[in-house]
Amino acid sequence: MTAAGTATITQRLSEHVVGLRFRDISPDAVAKTKDLLIHHIASALRGRSTTSGRQAIGIARELSPTGGQCTIIGQNFGANLLDAVLANSSLMASAGTADFLLPPGINPGVAAQPVAWAVGEITRSTGRELLAAVAIGYDVMAKLHGTVWTWDLDVPRPLKFVIEPFGAAATAARLLGLTVEQTVWALGHAGQAGMGVYEGSEYLSFMHPLAARNGIMAATLAKAGVPASSTIIEGRHGVHRTFFLEDVPDALYDGLATLGQEFEISRAQANRSATSVLNVIPVALAQQLVAEHQLSADHIASIQLTLPAERRSREKAYYSYSHRGPRYLLAIIVTGGQINVTRFDEAAGPDVLAMAAKISLRFEDGHSIYYARVDVNTTDGQRYSAEGDRHDQSPLSWEEQLGGAGADLLSGVKLRRLADQLRHLEDVDDISEVMACLRPGESAPTGGHTI
Structure with a gap:
C-alpha cells in the first residue's frame, strides 16, 4: 500500500509512459520539446570540438568497429544502440549547454534525447512517438527528483545521476512499445543503475552518458522478460531511503497526480552558456x-x-x-x-x-x-x-542555432531540411529521415511529412 493507494510509484509512472496519447500533450509542451531537441542537436554539433566529445566518438568507433544502425550526430559512421547513446549524450553534454529544470536541478535532455533518437531510429518511430517519449522522460525525472536540494543532504550526492536512468528507461520503454508490466520492470532495473558521487566532480563529463546508457539497458532487460522490483522507489531499502535519506514525501505523490495534465518539459530551459x-x-x-x-x-x-x-x-x-x-x-x-x-x-x-x-x-x-x-x-x-537575478538570452532562430554549430560540417541544404523536419516533427513518418540530415556523407531526404 502506498500513500496514494494500491499502485506503487513505478506502476503509476508506467501507466503514464504507456498510456499517454500525443494529442493529450499541450501545444506549449510540444513546442518546447521541439525547441529543446534543436538546442541539443546544436550542442552536439558544437561538442565535436571538445575533448570529451572527441573521446566519446573514439570510444563509439572502438566499441562498434563494424558500424551500426544508429547515427552519431555529425559523423559519417553508425554505431550500435548503446554506443550511439553514449556518444550522442556526451556530445550534447560536453558543450556545457545542457538544458535544466530548476527545481530540482537536473539536466533531463542529455538523458532522454539521445535515447529517443537512437531507439527511435532503430524502431523507425514516427515524430509523434518521439515527441511523446521525450516529454515522458522529462516527466519521470522531474517527478522522481522532486524539489530536494541535493547539497543539503547530510552527505551531498549528485541525485540527478540516480534519477536519469529512470528517465532514459521510460523514454526507451515508450519507443520499444513495452507493456505497463514491462515498463514497471524497466523502471525497477533503472533503480539499480543510478550512480555518482561528488568526489572528483571535475571529472564527471561521462556521467550523463553512462546514466542514459544504463536506462537503455534497463528497458532492454525488461523487454527480454527480466522482472524487477515494483517498489524500487518507496520500498524499505528503495531509492528514496537509500539516496534521498528520507521516506517518499507527500509532494512526490502530489506530483504524480498531475501526470498527463502538467508537462515538466514546459518548465525546462535551454542554457546557451558553457557553465552552470x-x-x-x-x-x-x-x-x-x-x-x-x-x-x-x-x-x-x-x-x-x-x-x-x-x-x-x-x-x-x-x-x-x-x-x-x-x-x-x-x-x-x-x-x-x-x-x-x-x-x-x-x-x-x-x-x-x-x-x-x-x-x-x-x-x-x-x-x-x-x-x-x-x-x-x-x-x-x-x-x-x-x-x-535575471539574464535574458537573445532569441536565436532554429536556423541560426543549427548553422552556428554545424555549417562547417553539414551543407546548407541539410541544415535547412533538418530545421524543416524538426519544425514539422509530428508529421514525420520515420525519424531516421531526421537523423540522415545529421550525417555528413549522405544526401538529405526529400520526402514529405505525412503520417
Missing part, C-alpha cells in the same frame, strides 16, 4: 564591470561575490574550488579570458589561480536562487558593484 546556469549571472555581472570600468587583474585588490543563502551548501560541498565554480569563472573573466568549453579542458594558469585567491564568497538570505552581486575593490581605493 546558476553561474551565468555572476559571469555576466563580472563581464559588465570589467568592460564598463576597464578593469584588469593587476588593478584589483579583491572581489566579493554575494550569492543567495540557498547556495551556501552547494558551493561549500564541492563547487567553490571546482574548475567550473564561480570563483574560478570570475577569475577567468578578470584575467582577460573567455568562458568556453575548451578553456575548461586546460589547467588553470598561475594568473587565474592568483586572481581566484582574491575572490571571496558571501551568502545572504532573501534572494532568488539566481541572484548575484559582484563587488570589486581596486588597488586605488575604488569600489564597483553590479547585481541582478
Whole structure:
C-alpha cells in the first residue's frame, strides 16, 4: 500500500509512459520539446570540438568497429544502440549547454534525447512517438527528483545521476512499445543503475552518458522478460531511503497526480552558456564591470561575490574550488579570458589561480536562487558593484542555432531540411529521415511529412 493507494510509484509512472496519447500533450509542451531537441542537436554539433566529445566518438568507433544502425550526430559512421547513446549524450553534454529544470536541478535532455533518437531510429518511430517519449522522460525525472536540494543532504550526492536512468528507461520503454508490466520492470532495473558521487566532480563529463546508457539497458532487460522490483522507489531499502535519506514525501505523490495534465518539459530551459546556469549571472555581472570600468587583474585588490543563502551548501560541498565554480569563472573573466568549453579542458594558469585567491564568497538570505552581486575593490581605493537575478538570452532562430554549430560540417541544404523536419516533427513518418540530415556523407531526404 502506498500513500496514494494500491499502485506503487513505478506502476503509476508506467501507466503514464504507456498510456499517454500525443494529442493529450499541450501545444506549449510540444513546442518546447521541439525547441529543446534543436538546442541539443546544436550542442552536439558544437561538442565535436571538445575533448570529451572527441573521446566519446573514439570510444563509439572502438566499441562498434563494424558500424551500426544508429547515427552519431555529425559523423559519417553508425554505431550500435548503446554506443550511439553514449556518444550522442556526451556530445550534447560536453558543450556545457545542457538544458535544466530548476527545481530540482537536473539536466533531463542529455538523458532522454539521445535515447529517443537512437531507439527511435532503430524502431523507425514516427515524430509523434518521439515527441511523446521525450516529454515522458522529462516527466519521470522531474517527478522522481522532486524539489530536494541535493547539497543539503547530510552527505551531498549528485541525485540527478540516480534519477536519469529512470528517465532514459521510460523514454526507451515508450519507443520499444513495452507493456505497463514491462515498463514497471524497466523502471525497477533503472533503480539499480543510478550512480555518482561528488568526489572528483571535475571529472564527471561521462556521467550523463553512462546514466542514459544504463536506462537503455534497463528497458532492454525488461523487454527480454527480466522482472524487477515494483517498489524500487518507496520500498524499505528503495531509492528514496537509500539516496534521498528520507521516506517518499507527500509532494512526490502530489506530483504524480498531475501526470498527463502538467508537462515538466514546459518548465525546462535551454542554457546557451558553457557553465552552470546558476553561474551565468555572476559571469555576466563580472563581464559588465570589467568592460564598463576597464578593469584588469593587476588593478584589483579583491572581489566579493554575494550569492543567495540557498547556495551556501552547494558551493561549500564541492563547487567553490571546482574548475567550473564561480570563483574560478570570475577569475577567468578578470584575467582577460573567455568562458568556453575548451578553456575548461586546460589547467588553470598561475594568473587565474592568483586572481581566484582574491575572490571571496558571501551568502545572504532573501534572494532568488539566481541572484548575484559582484563587488570589486581596486588597488586605488575604488569600489564597483553590479547585481541582478535575471539574464535574458537573445532569441536565436532554429536556423541560426543549427548553422552556428554545424555549417562547417553539414551543407546548407541539410541544415535547412533538418530545421524543416524538426519544425514539422509530428508529421514525420520515420525519424531516421531526421537523423540522415545529421550525417555528413549522405544526401538529405526529400520526402514529405505525412503520417
